[in-house]
Amino acid sequence: MFISTEEEQIALSPNNAKHSLISPPMESSSGSLDGSSPVSDSPDSPVIADVNVFPEHLKMELEQSIANLEEEIVQLRLKKKSFDVKRRDALNKILDIKGTIRVFCRVRSFLVTERRKVNEPILTESEKIAVRSAGVKKEFGFDKVFNQTSSQEDVFVEVEPILRSALDGHNVCVMAYGQTGTGKTFTMDGTNDQPGIVPRALEEIFHQASLDNSSSLSFSMSMLEVYMGNLKDLLAPKPVCRAYEPINRCNLNIQTDAKGLVDIEGLTEVQIPDVTKAQWWYNKGRRVRSTSWTNVNEASSRSHCLTRITIFRHGDALEAKREVSKLWMVDLGGSERLLKTGATGQTLDEGRAINLSLSALADVIAALRRKRGHVPYRNSKLTQILKDSLGDGSKILMLVHVSPCDEDVGETICSLSFAKRARAVESIRELSEDLRKQREKKMAELEGDMREAKVECQKVGNQINEAEFLLREKKKLFSTTYGLLEDEKTPISPKETLKESIKTPRVSEKAIRRSISNSLPRFMTSTVASRQRQGTAEREISVINVRARSLRSGSRSSMQFSHSQSLSFLDPRFKVMLRTSNKKPRYGEPDILTESRKANSGLDSKTIFVPPPRSKMVTSSDPNLKATLCRHRRRMSDFM
Ligand SMILES: Nc1ncnc2c1ncn2[C@@H]1O[C@H](COP(=O)(O)OP(=O)(O)OP(=O)(O)O)[C@@H](O)[C@H]1O
Numbered sequence: 001m002f003i004s005t006e007e008e009q010i011a012l013s014p015n016n017a018k019h020s021l022i023s024p025p026m027e028s029s030s031g032s033l034d035g036s037s038p039v040s041d042s043p044d045s046p047v048i049a050d051v052n053v054f055p056e057h058l059k060m061e062l063e064q065s066i067a068n069l070e071e072e073i074v075q076l077r078l079k080k081k082s083f084d085v086k087r088r089d090a091l092n093k094i095l096d097i098k099g100t101i102r103v104f105c106r107v108r109s110f111l112v113t114e115r116r117k118v119n120e121p122i123l124t125e126s127e128k129i130a131v132r133s134a135g136v137k138k139e140f141g142f143d144k145v146f147n148q149t150s151s152q153e154d155v156f157v158e159v160e161p162i163l164r165s166a167l168d169g170h171n172v173c174v175m176a177y178g179q180t181g182t183g184k185t186f187t188m189d190g191t192n193d194q195p196g197i198v199p200r201a202l203e204e205i206f207h208q209a210s211l212d213n214s215s216s217l218s219f220s221m222s223m224l225e226v227y228m229g230n231l232k233d234l235l236a237p238k239p240v241c242r243a244y245e246p247i248n249r250c251n252l253n254i255q256t257d258a259k260g261l262v263d264i265e266g267l268t269e270v271q272i273p274d275v276t277k278a279q280w281w282y283n284k285g286r287r288v289r290s291t292s293w294t295n296v297n298e299a300s301s302r303s304h305c306l307t308r309i310t311i312f313r314h315g316d317a318l319e320a321k322r323e324v325s326k327l328w329m330v331d332l333g334g335s336e337r338l339l340k341t342g343a344t345g346q347t348l349d350e351g352r353a354i355n356l357s358l359s360a361l362a363d364v365i366a367a368l369r370r371k372r373g374h375v376p377y378r379n380s381k382l383t384q385i386l387k388d389s390l391g392d393g394s395k396i397l398m399l400v401h402v403s404p405c406d407e408d409v410g411e412t413i414c415s416l417s418f419a420k421r422a423r424a425v426e427s428i429r430e431l432s433e434d435l436r437k438q439r440e441k442k443m444a445e446l447e448g449d450m451r452e453a454k455v456e457c458q459k460v461g462n463q464i465n466e467a468e469f470l471l472r473e474k475k476k477l478f479s480t481t482y483g484l485l486e487d488e489k490t491p492i493s494p495k496e497t498l499k500e501s502i503k504t505p506r507v508s509e510k511a512i513r514r515s516i517s518n519s520l521p522r523f524m525t526s527t528v529a530s531r532q533r534q535g536t537a538e539r540e541i542s543v544i545n546v547r548a549r550s551l552r553s554g555s556r557s558s559m560q561f562s563h564s565q566s567l568s569f570l571d572p573r574f575k576v577m578l579r580t581s582n583k584k585p586r587y588g589e590p591d592i593l594t595e596s597r598k599a600n601s602g603l604d605s606k607t608i609f610v611p612p613p614r615s616k617m618v619t620s621s622d623p624n625l626k627a628t629l630c631r632h633r634r635r636m637s638d639f640m
Pocket residue numbers: 107108109111178179180181182183184185186187297299300301302332333334335401
């Protein structure tokens with residue numbers, strides 16, 4: 001057996017090795033107190049203790065415990081997966097009972113410019129809304145009604161389970177419908193202080209993805225606008241063209257494959273690795289959207305704005321099948337009586353186009369509701385795009401918006417009637433009392449199951465984290481003591497390395513050092529002297545780095561090196577330092593998605609760079625210019 005020390009390798013007989021293995025370190029240290037070797041009564045007892053020799057049985061024990069931990073992690077992952085399947089099933093059943101087409105209603109709060117009447121025309125309950133018009137009261141039932149005091153948070157709490165089902169692999173479509181100026185954009189986008197559904201959904205999906213360690217989720221985003229029957233790519237990079245040349249963002253084709261899956265050819269799809277990048281792209285897309293001033297809304301959306309999040313779910317095994325689902329969040333253009341909005345010319349045409357596509361959407365939803373064989377998806381671009389997210393196995397949530405004002409009552413009744421037609425097959429009100437009770441009981445049971453499965457999932461997830469941490473520590477101890485493990489000697493593919501780096505939780509350098517020094521034999525840890533030597537070396541390097549930096553910036557004083565520290569331009573160390581310090585990426589340098597990274601991410605659409613989020617917004621401080629900008633929000637110059 002060979003035992004290595006720093007200076008030499010000594011060949012020992014198995015007998016010697018055995019002796020040194022069983023020598024407790026205390027004996028060796030105590031024996032050296034008087035400078036003599038430890039004396040033993042028994043002739044078989046060890047005489048010399050070699051601290052650099054590691055017991056063979058300890059090595060085997062360590063190997064065994066590593067193997068046990070690996071097995072335990074596999075079992076825990078399977079257990080977690082089964083709880084996750086249970087939770088997904090329960091959620092899916094709940095959503096099915098509630099109806100695959102759900103309709104909520106939100107009443108906008110009064111604006112400061114609006115006058116309130118003593119007898120307000122709208123009365124709300126949790127699932128009912130009544131409208132008084134010309135002495136007649138009309139009632140409409142919904143899955144949920146949000147009154148004027150409801151916050152963005154209240155709305156999102158109800159939307160969240162549907163988002164969750166998108167992460168579970170279902171296609172989901174959340175749409176805001178309503179008369180112009182009733183708060184569709186407010187609900188979907190919101191403001192900085194009161195973020196709406198889309199920014200909250202982006203945060204939520206990343207939060208859920210961070211909790212889920214049984215499979216890895218990745219996301220990509222696309223945004224488009226349906227304007228006057230044309231599709232406009234809102235995330236397309238601005239092509240380099242001359243100022244007078246219009247930007248063509250509209251060369252998009254809707255394709256449906258044999259399985260009925262929709263693909264929009266030429267649509268930009270960006271990878272969103274984190275929530276900051278996702279928000280950055282979303283804000284970019286919003287700025288390109290077409291809006292216009294009308295009598296009713298100073299920044300009226302003149303189109304349907306569609307945000308698509310594609311969710312890629314990879315199983316933990318590399319060969320596991322990849323699931324892809326889509327989450328559509330749609331801010332529909334305002335339904336309006338064209339006379340009332342005072343629209344003329346192009347704005348009038350825009351209004352007509354919006355109304356046509358909304359009625360096509362109503363027809364599709366009505367056909368789905370009646371489960372009719374033929375669903376007229378082809379009647380508008382909007383319904384063609386959403387085809388695979390409106391059909392079987394998909395979940396639809398429509399949020400109908402109404403105004404609280406008396407003068408809007410006619411429009412309010414139109415919107416509520418549209419929503420009534422779109423409601424799920426079995427409206428709760430149509431069910432008998434008995435069936436209603438049974439339904440509620442079943443839902444309560446399923447909700448209990450879902451909660452339980454979620455808690456169990458969390459518990460097992462924590463156990464997995466603990467076991468993985470322990471495994472890493474043991475492997476580290478093994479490799480520092482005995483060299484690399486057999487399975488670690490084979491080269492790891494870059495994909496696995498990437499996966500590992502994503503999954504490994506961040507531990508501070510200090511904590512790692514502490515854990516290593518605790519797990520190592522004492523003789524292997526650094527001494528005070530070695531730490532001092534290392535510290536001095538590190539300080540020297542940082543001083544040289546600082547000087548090199550100042551040298552680049554042309555500072556003369558920093559050139560005055562002391563004799564012992566001076567560096568010449570010809571010194572190779574100095575050249576290397578200059579080179580490496582220049583390698584830092586410059587501000588604004590785009591992060592290009594290379595083909596290999598794209599392959600890793602599982603994206604199969606267009607390559608696109610991901611620039612870092614900019615912190616500065618371009619605004620006008622000139623009040624005149626501000627007013628002009630406000631009234632002319634239409635950004636159609638780049639539209640063809
Ligand atoms: N729940 C609400 N609370 C406070 N303010 C609201 C609410 N809903 C809407 N608003 C305000 O009402 C105005 C019109 O809202 P918004 O632009 O969202 O309407 P819209 O339905 O999207 O209109 P359009 O169809 O013309 O685009 C905005 O100033 C918005 O801030």
